[in-house]
Amino acid sequence: MRKINRLVTVLGLGTALLVLANAEEVTPIVKEASKLDVKKVCDVKTNGLEKVLAVAKKYNPEAIKLGVEFKRLGIRNSVYIKGLEKAIKAKKPEVTLSYKKKGKVKKKTFKTDYATWRACTFAVRSLQQVKEAQKDYHLAIPGDGLK
Amino acid sequence: MIGNIIKTSVVLVIGTTMINAGSFNTQAEKDRKALVSYFMKKFSNPAKNKTLFPYANSKDFENLMPVKKVEDFRLGSYAYNKEGRSQYDEINEMPPYEDNVDAGEELYNKTKGIKQCFPDPTIAGEYPKFDQKKGKVVTISVAIDNCLKANGQKPWKMTKGKIADLEAYFASKTKEAGKKVHITIPSKEAAEAYERGKKIYYSQRGYLKLSCATCHVQGAGNRVRREVLSPLLGHTTHFPVYRLKWQGLGTLERRIKGCEKNQGENPHKPGSQWMSEMLYFMAYMSNGLPVDGPDIRK
Numbered sequence: 001m002r003k004i005n006r007l008v009t010v011l012g013l014g015t016a017l018l019v020l021a022n023a024e025e026v027t028p029i030v031k032e033a034s035k036l037d038v039k040k041v042c043d044v045k046t047n048g049l050e051k052v053l054a055v056a057k058k059y060n061p062e063a064i065k066l067g068v069e070f071k072r073l074g075i076r077n078s079v080y081i082k083g084l085e086k087a088i089k090a091k092k093p094e095v096t097l098s099y100k101k102k103g104k105v106k107k108k109t110f111k112t113d114y115a116t117w118r119a120c121t122f123a124v125r126s127l128q129q130v131k132e133a134q135k136d137y138h139l140a141i142p143g144d145g146l147k
Numbered sequence: 148m149i150g151n152i153i154k155t156s157v158v159l160v161i162g163t164t165m166i167n168a169g170s171f172n173t174q175a176e177k178d179r180k181a182l183v184s185y186f187m188k189k190f191s192n193p194a195k196n197k198t199l200f201p202y203a204n205s206k207d208f209e210n211l212m213p214v215k216k217v218e219d220f221r222l223g224s225y226a227y228n229k230e231g232r233s234q235y236d237e238i239n240e241m242p243p244y245e246d247n248v249d250a251g252e253e254l255y256n257k258t259k260g261i262k263q264c265f266p267d268p269t270i271a272g273e274y275p276k277f278d279q280k281k282g283k284v285v286t287i288s289v290a291i292d293n294c295l296k297a298n299g300q301k302p303w304k305m306t307k308g309k310i311a312d313l314e315a316y317f318a319s320k321t322k323e324a325g326k327k328v329h330i331t332i333p334s335k336e337a338a339e340a341y342e343r344g345k346k347i348y349y350s351q352r353g354y355l356k357l358s359c360a361t362c363h364v365q366g367a368g369n370r371v372r373r374e375v376l377s378p379l380l381g382h383t384t385h386f387p388v389y390r391l392k393w394q395g396l397g398t399l400e401r402r403i404k405g406c407e408k409n410q411g412e413n414p415h416k417p418g419s420q421w422m423s424e425m426l427y428f429m430a431y432m433s434n435g436l437p438v439d440g441p442d443i444r445k
Contacts, residue, residue: 064413067421070354071413122354126412133350140349140360143181 026131029062033127042120044113049088056081056119063126070122073108074099077126080119087112172332175341175431182432183217186367186380190214190227193368200369207370220381221439227368228375235443244315244389244441247396251316254309260298261291261313271314271321272328272384272438275427277337284340284423287314288398292418305417306401311387314398318387318440326438328384330431344428347421348379353411359425362406374445383430385442392445399426 026034041047041055060077063069070077075097087095096109110118139145189199193211200207210229219226225235255261255268274287285293288310292302303310332338351358360379362371367378386399393401400417403425407414415421 067415067419068352069413070411071408072354072411076413125354126352129350129352129356133346133352136351137346137349137358140358140364141178141181141345142185142364143178146185146365 026134027062029059030127030130033059033124034131036124038121038124041124042117044117049113049116052116052120053081053084053088056123059127060123063123066130068126068130070126072118072122074101074106075108077119077122080115080122084112084116084119088116171334171338174338175332178345179432179434182380186220186378187214187217190368193227202369210375211368218436220378221384221436223381223385223444224375224377226381231375231445238443243443244396247312247315247389248319248441251312251314254313255316259300260294264294265317268317268320269324269326271318271440272326273330275330275423275430277331277333277340277427279334282336283420284427286400286418286423286426287317288400289418289423305398306404307395307397311396311398314387315396315441318438321438322440328430328433328436328438330427330434332431340424341428341431344424344426347425348428355411357410359406379429379432381433381436383426383433384436385439387441388444389441390444396441
């Protein structure tokens, strides 16, 4: 019985060591973003436009670096951030963003507070997804997590 | 006791490493077989596997044909989509990509260096490849552009135009020769690239939080508006494709860019490590299926 117990312990430890050795780490900024409550940090009414945009500016460069930047309606999140910087500085209630579609330059106008909320949630969520994927992607694989 | 634990753990780690080092495609083969089994189970009798089609109604089930052979997945969703298959067969009576294959043949014979780089044009099933010297995955589009650069020429756009025509010629010759998809994983580095590609494929991204697998593994056979979603198995076998939406021929890289845009993320550059490694994983999943390109899709 003692031998079996010892064998089980050893096997368990060995497996744990293997899992630890194979586990990938995320960058510190991804870890930091993963702890944020998006609804709170991106709330424009509570925090103000400047503070919310600062959150977007802080996290979006890492999203670009990791290749997970969001894009909605043909507009990259970095384009939202760039346009919002000017609009907030000039205290404009609306922001007009340019983007390319099939080689043609097009424009879209958004309310500044709405676009700021979007830029912030896009930046934070893109990094949170990286952390979530670390453990969740196995669940979608036939023969692994997908039953 | 602790000494024994450490000793046994070290032996276990070394043993596992040695076993893995023997065949670098062990995990990939396991994944591929599980995927084939998943799709065969799902589509051998869709009406019997209703839980795998959670959003389908009775009309959707009427439109789903059973898939009898794994090779049929080279046709993508037309392997099981009755309505789509009849339209596909009709269009294929006069394939719109024939001129592209001819143009590709001309490019193959007349473009400086191409014939020397690719003396055998029946290579469509062998890419993406892991280049041991460069330590990275090379797709067929990347290999063509590398060849052009090596011969002092300007690389072609990797999504459409000349590159798609040349790839159509390669695919057509490979299909004529009756060759199958044959992707290899020759080293530990290649196996790591495969794993990264797999992770990309199965990870949820973008503002819609979708993974490629959401639509093309779990979602395959389900309907989005009027379209029946295609399966991962067989995805890479029929490219380049003439898409009715594009009104022209496009490479696999072009199609992936479109998918990424639909997921709500900024598409990755064709030829980037990200895209090449994902294509490596996707192509490996189709190993053993006949090369069936070029083809048509909606």
